[in-house]
Amino acid sequence: MRQEPFVVPGKLVVPYRYFVGRLASKALIALRDDKKVMGVRCPTCNLTYMPPRSTCGRCFSKLEELVEVGDKGTVLTYTVVYHKEPVHPMEPPFVYGLIKLDGADTALPHFIGEVEPEKVSIGMKVQAVFKDKREGNILDIKYFKPQ
């Protein structure tokens, strides 16, 4: 006799907490306290990474030189989210972008706001909008808006 498959609903719930480390702590404290957006420079490769990391993947140098990369940048690419999902951070439609800050050589994923989604374009110049109550994480930048 054929029966319906027996399926058991369940979930996995575990609390985690992540230490960001010495270097990234310094960078995020500067963001929290002074609204300064920091990257880290590799002197060997002459590249500035944002988000900062403590080893250069290209040359394996230890990276310690935090530099301000500024709150202005360029949209390298973007997408518009139209569908609704419980995991989404806000109501659609909203825009995810990859933003290369002026002082950095790498792109930072973040939101693009204060603009009609249809009007966002690659190459658009944008500027960080900071939260008033900042906690020391990358969401202390609320989103990037057109300059």
Added chain:
Amino acid sequence: MAERVAIVGVGQTYHRSRRPDVNQVELMNEAVRAALDDAQLTLRDIDAVVMGNMELFEGNYLVDMWASDGIGSYLKPGMKITTGGTTGATVSCAAFNHAASGLFDVVLAVAFEKQDEGDTTAGLNSVSDPLWRRWIATGAMGAFARVGRDYIRRTGCKEEHAAMLRVKADKGACRNPYAHLKLNLTIEDVMNSRMLMWPMRLLHMCPTSVGAAALVVASEKRAKQITKKPVWVKDWVTVHEESATTWSMVRPGETSLEKASRLIYQRNGITKPAEEIDVAEIYEPSIWGELAWYEQYHFCEPGEGWRWAEKGVTDMEGEFPVNPSGGVVATNPIGATAMIRIVEAALQVRGDAGEHQVSRPVRTAFTTAWGGSNWTVATLLTKSL
């Protein structure tokens, strides 16, 4: 196997309860740099990188996506491996396989755990199958309380014997600069520590440590160029058991511990392990595991382990030293733990273990790892080919 392989560099972090100063990648980076320094190599000499951890302790399921900068795998081949308690040994074996295959000359292996970032017992309970056993799982404590009860019932061992081995472990840890718990314990301290689940006391159980370990492995030709003291990886094996629901680990009969060690001995002509092997670094998340498993590894006769504890056979100065590093009960950064067994055994073979170098001259070392109650990894390291 095609190529003979050797360990040419070892590294580990100082193991602690908490490391808020580093993130996961930075922790691994410390061990990688230590191993490269020990091998006197740079990342340019590395042909492939293998890494691993127990991902559900960090809730970060593809940490290799994040880690390539810190472990040096950027634009290099390699893979990530997770096999529970054996992770560090399986990562090491994967590095041995990479080098033995002839495809890669020099391979870096790195393993870590950052237990200050998750809830280890919740994570460990979640490895139990969700349909049958997860609801009642009690992590490693429950499993080893059972091992202890079974051993006491079967052999007439007393709680003092577990305490003796725990004090032995602590003596090793106090001489090991990298060890986590260094407590200057007495038998009474162990006997009076808090009861978790009879007969398991707090000091019978491993700590939750944060740490990383790394190995540099090379093919025979490169190994001889790289170092005057290569540690030859003579053999390695993994053996699985039936699913954990059968609780075969506390039953007499064939276990993965017994089978893995027997295979290694048979394949390498070892008939009297405790005489022919000079030092063992075994995986004992609880001191009850060490006590009950000497016989599983064929070190001693069934039921003789507690008598060995009484006689101090496995002390650092004993006839057959076991875990001179202090073992897992002193230091347990889970994903790295099984690799630390191999790192420590390699140091013993090289004669570079410093304060915790055993008295007996070391030509041959044996290591084990154990995970999930289902499988054992064993390795055999030697001074000469």
Added chain:
Amino acid sequence: MTEKPSEEFLVMPIPLELPFQWAAGPYLGRFFRELRDNARLLANKCPQCGRLLFPPRQVCAQCHVKVGEDWVELSDKGVVEDFTVVVEPMSDPSTGERRTLPYPTATIRLEEGVSLIHYLEETDSAKIREGLKVQAVFKPREKRKGEMRDILYFRIVEGP
């Protein structure tokens, strides 16, 4: 503004909560259905070595052969083979909640020789011994969902 301590290390709490749908498959599925509908425990028998597989499954891992439909209904009675009392707080990964303490768990060997781990009704560890005869107490039909917790606990029915 005030000087922050030079060594402030940031930490980000990020709880994980993921939903799943676990398929029991035909063998465990039948087992859970029987448990839910009829409060009966089932095992299946390996055609080669003849041992009972409990929980029932498709393959005998020792013989490497497919196990067929040779079903055996198990008794709800057994003996306490081994027990412990959990006094250490730990999270249940199914809920994220801490389990209520203390609680005894026991390995119970059913009359047919297979074992399972479950709760005991008796919470006084002084009254629990190996060899005690116990019997499963099932939840009422309307509360049973087809899971091991459909057995409430095992009740001591007789001393050794």
